[in-house]
Amino acid sequence: MSIVVTGATGHLGRLVVEHLLEKVPAEQITAVVRDEAKAAGFAARGVRIAVADYNAPETFGGLFSAGDKVLLISGNEFDKGRVGQHKVVLDAAKAAGVALLAYTSAPGTLTAALADDHKGTEEAIVASGVPYTLLRNGWYNENYTENLAPVLEYGAVVQAAGEGKVASAARADYAAAAAAVLTGEGHENKTYELGGDTAWGFAEYAAELSRQTGKEIVYNAVPVDAFVGILTGAGLPEPFAAILAGVDASIEKGELSGVTGDLSRLAGRPTTPIAESVAAALKG
Helix, strand or coil: CCEEECCCCCHHHHHHHHHHHCCCCHHHEEEEECCHHHHHHHHHCCCEEEECECCEHHHHCCCCCCCCEEEECCCCCCCCCHHHHHHHHHHHHHHHCCCEEEEEECCCCCCCCHHHHHHHHHHHHHHHCCCEEEEEECCECHHHHCCCHHHHHHCEEEECCCCCEECCECHHHHHHHHHHHHHCCCCCCEEEEECCCCCEEHHHHHHHHHHHHCCCCEEEECCHHHHHHHHHHCCCCHHHHHHHHHHHHHHHCCCCCCCCCHHHHHHCCCCCCHHHHHHHHHHC
């Protein structure tokens, strides 16, 4: 039996593998990657490396074995038909007879277009008959703290979220929860709504940035169409900018503010406050 992590050199996947290395011997872990060179560090520590691509179904042939526990980390190629990509992994997992397929999904409350691919994937997983765990990951602190340069330059947090709140957590929190599911028992056919222990608003976020930087930083709430224009002006493709703005509209409606406690329970510790992620980002 192996624990297999797809997308293992991505932001989240890398952290999941690190958490697994604290719990099980390296030889029990398989990291699935597209670029073997990026996984050299894991290979040096004894992790098995498998090269496969969601866009090439044949690369998943024979990759899984009966009894494996698999973490399918959702793809980030929004223009490649993500449900179809995910079905490639699902079909291979079903054919092999894996013990569990865990999938990083989106909150069940999210109505933004971003959630559509996740809902389609969830439906396929449940219909397949493969034992599953749906890890409905909320928003990451890093979605904001990794892009502080323009905020600090202009002295403003600009979002289209009104007074909406986000119950976010650090990527490492979500990774710890995934590792707990992959190494634990009793998670078959369960759905977990994962998010931070506390919901915060962007005015609070701007105030926290002001406190930690000593600069005056304000929150500018803008309409959704204006936010799309700002994002495309910063170089994002318009379809992706529209997806992000759609999430902000969902935030304003309260769709990402729910606090269930599932994440801290699975991770075995409180989630990381946004202030702590801000401090880490400012340290560089």
